[in-house]
Amino acid sequence: MVNTTKSRASRATLTDVAAKAGTSASTVSRVLHGGAGVTDELTARVRLAASELGYSVNRQARSLRRGKDTAIGVAIEDFTIPFFGRVVAEVERAAHARGYGVVITCAGSGRSEEEAVEPLLSRSVAGLVVATGTAGAPQGYLAEVATELPVVQVDAPAASPFSDAVGIDNETAGRRVTEHLLARGHRRILFVGSGPAATTVQLRRQGYEAAMREAGLEPRTTWMGYLPSETTERAVAELGELTSSGADGGGITAVVSGVARVTMGLASAIARLGLRDLAYVAIDDLAGADAFSPPLTVLEQDVETIGARAAELLFARIDGWDGPPSHELVPLRLIERGSGELPPRVLSTTTT
Amino acid sequence: MVNTTKSRASRATLTDVAAKAGTSASTVSRVLHGGAGVTDELTARVRLAASELGYSVNRQARSLRRGKDTAIGVAIEDFTIPFFGRVVAEVERAAHARGYGVVITCAGSGRSEEEAVEPLLSRSVAGLVVATGTAGAPQGYLAEVATELPVVQVDAPAASPFSDAVGIDNETAGRRVTEHLLARGHRRILFVGSGPAATTVQLRRQGYEAAMREAGLEPRTTWMGYLPSETTERAVAELGELTSSGADGGGITAVVSGVARVTMGLASAIARLGLRDLAYVAIDDLAGADAFSPPLTVLEQDVETIGARAAELLFARIDGWDGPPSHELVPLRLIERGSGELPPRVLSTTTT
DNA sequence: CGGTTCGTTGACAACGTTTGCAGGATGTCG
DNA sequence: CGACATCCTGCAAACGTTGTCAACGAACCG
The missing domain is CATH 3.40.50.2300 (Response regulator)
Structure with a gap:
C-alpha cells in the first residue's frame, strides 16, 4: 500500500510485489520464475499482488545477475532486402514464443563485423543469428565470438568449423x-x-x-x-x-x-x-x-524454413546442446511460371 | 595483471580496467563516459588499459543503474513487408549512429499491443517507434505507454494527441x-x-x-x-x-x-x-x-525520409525536447510509368 | 606562513534481480 | 516426548555500472 503512489510513476518492482503480498522479494522471484517449493496459498497471494501491480520483470537486472540476457541478437546485412525481412520475421516469432527478445543490428554498408556486433555483445545476448552471407566470407572476428556464444549463420556461403549454418546448396x-x-x-x-x-x-x-x-x-x-x-x-x-x-x-x-x-x-x-x-x-x-x-x-x-531452423538450432545451443557444428541445407523448389520454359529463340538469320 | 587470466573467459569489466590502470572504477567510468575532470596522464593510462583489455561497457548494468537503456524499441506489424523493412533500416542507422541499440518486436498476427510491447518496456528502452498503421487504430494501451516514454508512430492513420507521428497524408x-x-x-x-x-x-x-x-x-x-x-x-x-x-x-x-x-x-x-x-x-x-x-x-x-524523421523525432524527445505532439506529413511523388496513363478503354459495344 | 579554495580521485551506495545459505516451523519416527 | 528430517521462507550477497560525497593534496591569497 505504501508503494502504490510510487509505482504509478515507474514500473513495479519485485519488492513492491513482495510488500503487497506480505512476503519477501526472494519468494516473489521464486513464484514468478523458479516455480517450485512455495505454498499454494502464498503463491496465489503473490500472483494476485503481481497482477494487481502490473508487475513485469526488469530484464536488465535479471540479465546483470544471470550474466546472460533473455534475448538473442540478429545481425542482418540489409533490412530492405525481402529475404532478410522474412528471416527476421521467423526468428522473431521463435524468440517471442520462448520469451526472448530480439536485438538487431545492421552488418552491411561499411561497418566492420566488430562494430556491427558489439552492440549485441554488450547486451549479453544469449546467441546470435548472423545473416550476411551475400556480403562475403565470415571473418576472423565472428569465429572468435562463436567460441563464447552460440552463433548460427544464415545463408552462409559454406560450412563453418565454428558455428552452425542454415542455407541452401x-x-x-x-x-x-x-x-x-x-x-x-x-x-x-x-x-x-x-x-x-x-x-x-x-x-x-x-x-x-x-x-x-x-x-x-x-x-x-x-x-x-x-x-x-x-x-x-x-x-x-x-x-x-x-x-x-x-x-x-x-x-x-x-x-x-x-x-x-x-x-x-x-x-x-x-x-x-x-x-x-x-x-x-x-x-x-x-x-x-x-x-x-x-x-x-x-x-x-524456403526462406521461412531457413529462418525457423536457424532459430531452432540457436535455441538448442542456448539450451546446452553440444553437438558438432551442423550445416543444414534447405530444399529448393523450382517454380515453372513460363519465362524459363521458353524455347531457344530462332536466330534472325535462319529458318522460318 | 591479476585479472588477465580471468578476463579471457568473459568480458572485461570496469574493475578489471581500473586494476590494470592502477586506479578506481569510478575514475575509469569518468574517463570512458563522463570525460571531464581527469588528469591527462591518468586518462591516457585508463584508455590504454581499456583498449588492451578490449573493454566495452556492460549495458545491462548501465541501464539498470540509469533506469534507461541506450536502446530504442521498434514495433513492426510485419517484417516481411518491404515498407517496414525500409523503416527499420533507417531507424537502425540513426540509432547506431548515436550508440543506441535497437530491440524489435512484431506487433501483428494476433498479438495484443501489450504483449508485443512488453518485451521492449521490460528492457527500459528509451523510446518507441511503432509502425502498425496498416493494422488498425492505436489502442488505449499505447496511449498509456506514451505518457511514460517517447513514442513515435509511423504510418499512423491520424494525428495522435499522445505521441508524434510521421507518415503520408x-x-x-x-x-x-x-x-x-x-x-x-x-x-x-x-x-x-x-x-x-x-x-x-x-x-x-x-x-x-x-x-x-x-x-x-x-x-x-x-x-x-x-x-x-x-x-x-x-x-x-x-x-x-x-x-x-x-x-x-x-x-x-x-x-x-x-x-x-x-x-x-x-x-x-x-x-x-x-x-x-x-x-x-x-x-x-x-x-x-x-x-x-x-x-x-x-x-x-518517401519511406526513407519517413524512417529517418521518425528516428529524429524520437531522439529529440529522448534528449528532452518537449514540444506539442507533431504529425509530420512526408511529400508524395507520382511516378508515371505507363499503366496509369492508359486512356479509357473503348467499350466493346461502341465505335470502331 | 596559515587558511581557504579548488581540482582530482577513491570509497560507497544503489539500481532490481537471482540464488546459496541458514533459520524456523512442522511433521514423523524412535 | 525428544530428536531428526523435511519443507518453506527470508536474509544477504552479488552482477557492473554510475553518481554522490568526502577526502586528499596542491595552489593561491591574505
Whole structure:
C-alpha cells in the first residue's frame, strides 16, 4: 500500500510485489520464475499482488545477475532486402514464443563485423543469428565470438568449423537452373550476378559453370549493379548486344539471374527491350514474379524454413546442446511460371 | 595483471580496467563516459588499459543503474513487408549512429499491443517507434505507454494527441491517384483495398471517394486478400466481370490499388486476364514496378525520409525536447510509368 | 606562513534481480 | 516426548555500472 503512489510513476518492482503480498522479494522471484517449493496459498497471494501491480520483470537486472540476457541478437546485412525481412520475421516469432527478445543490428554498408556486433555483445545476448552471407566470407572476428556464444549463420556461403549454418546448396542451385534451360535446348546461357564479392553468388556461378562445361558449352558471366536501377541501366546497355548474333556465332537465348538483387532490374531491362523470346530463370523467388510477362520461373528457397531452423538450432545451443557444428541445407523448389520454359529463340538469320 | 587470466573467459569489466590502470572504477567510468575532470596522464593510462583489455561497457548494468537503456524499441506489424523493412533500416542507422541499440518486436498476427510491447518496456528502452498503421487504430494501451516514454508512430492513420507521428497524408494520396485517372478521362474507377480494418487504407479510400463524388461519379470499392495469392484469385474472379459491361452501363476502365499488399496480386490478375487496356495506379511503390507491362504507375511515399524523421523525432524527445505532439506529413511523388496513363478503354459495344 | 579554495580521485551506495545459505516451523519416527 | 528430517521462507550477497560525497593534496591569497 505504501508503494502504490510510487509505482504509478515507474514500473513495479519485485519488492513492491513482495510488500503487497506480505512476503519477501526472494519468494516473489521464486513464484514468478523458479516455480517450485512455495505454498499454494502464498503463491496465489503473490500472483494476485503481481497482477494487481502490473508487475513485469526488469530484464536488465535479471540479465546483470544471470550474466546472460533473455534475448538473442540478429545481425542482418540489409533490412530492405525481402529475404532478410522474412528471416527476421521467423526468428522473431521463435524468440517471442520462448520469451526472448530480439536485438538487431545492421552488418552491411561499411561497418566492420566488430562494430556491427558489439552492440549485441554488450547486451549479453544469449546467441546470435548472423545473416550476411551475400556480403562475403565470415571473418576472423565472428569465429572468435562463436567460441563464447552460440552463433548460427544464415545463408552462409559454406560450412563453418565454428558455428552452425542454415542455407541452401548454392552450387546445386546454380546447376539446377542451368540444367533447366539446357534441357529445353538452350546453349548460349548468360549468368548474371550482383558482383564478385558475394560468395554465395560465386558458388551459384560455379554450379552454373559446371553445368555448362559438362554440356560442352562456354559459360558467360556478367555483373550488374546493387540497385535495381543500376542493374536495369547496365542490362539495357548490355542485353541488346548480347542477344543479337555475337562474335561467337550467336547471341544468348537465356539468362540466369544469380541473386534476387539483380532479378528485378534484369526483368525491367528485358521488358523495356521487348525481349519477349528471351528465356529467363532466377534464383530466389520474388514477390510479383507472376505479374511479369511471361511470369517468371524461379528457383525458390524456403526462406521461412531457413529462418525457423536457424532459430531452432540457436535455441538448442542456448539450451546446452553440444553437438558438432551442423550445416543444414534447405530444399529448393523450382517454380515453372513460363519465362524459363521458353524455347531457344530462332536466330534472325535462319529458318522460318 | 591479476585479472588477465580471468578476463579471457568473459568480458572485461570496469574493475578489471581500473586494476590494470592502477586506479578506481569510478575514475575509469569518468574517463570512458563522463570525460571531464581527469588528469591527462591518468586518462591516457585508463584508455590504454581499456583498449588492451578490449573493454566495452556492460549495458545491462548501465541501464539498470540509469533506469534507461541506450536502446530504442521498434514495433513492426510485419517484417516481411518491404515498407517496414525500409523503416527499420533507417531507424537502425540513426540509432547506431548515436550508440543506441535497437530491440524489435512484431506487433501483428494476433498479438495484443501489450504483449508485443512488453518485451521492449521490460528492457527500459528509451523510446518507441511503432509502425502498425496498416493494422488498425492505436489502442488505449499505447496511449498509456506514451505518457511514460517517447513514442513515435509511423504510418499512423491520424494525428495522435499522445505521441508524434510521421507518415503520408493518406486521404490526399487516395485523392491524387484518383484525380490522375479522372484527368485522363476515366469515369468508372475501382478502388481495391486490403480490408476494411486497416485504417490507413480507409483514409485513402475516403480520398478516392471524395474525388469521385466531386466529379459526380459513383465510387466502387472492393477488398482483396492479405496474401498476393489470395488477392490474385479474388481479382481474377472479380475483374473479368467488372471490366466487361456491367449493370450500370459499363465496366470499369481503371483500378486504384489502395495499398502495396494488394498491388502485386492485382497486377498478376490483370496480367493473367490479359487486361492490357485496363489503367492501373497503385499507392505505394513496389520493387519491380517497371518490369510490369505496361510499367506500373505509382504514388510513391518517401519511406526513407519517413524512417529517418521518425528516428529524429524520437531522439529529440529522448534528449528532452518537449514540444506539442507533431504529425509530420512526408511529400508524395507520382511516378508515371505507363499503366496509369492508359486512356479509357473503348467499350466493346461502341465505335470502331 | 596559515587558511581557504579548488581540482582530482577513491570509497560507497544503489539500481532490481537471482540464488546459496541458514533459520524456523512442522511433521514423523524412535 | 525428544530428536531428526523435511519443507518453506527470508536474509544477504552479488552482477557492473554510475553518481554522490568526502577526502586528499596542491595552489593561491591574505
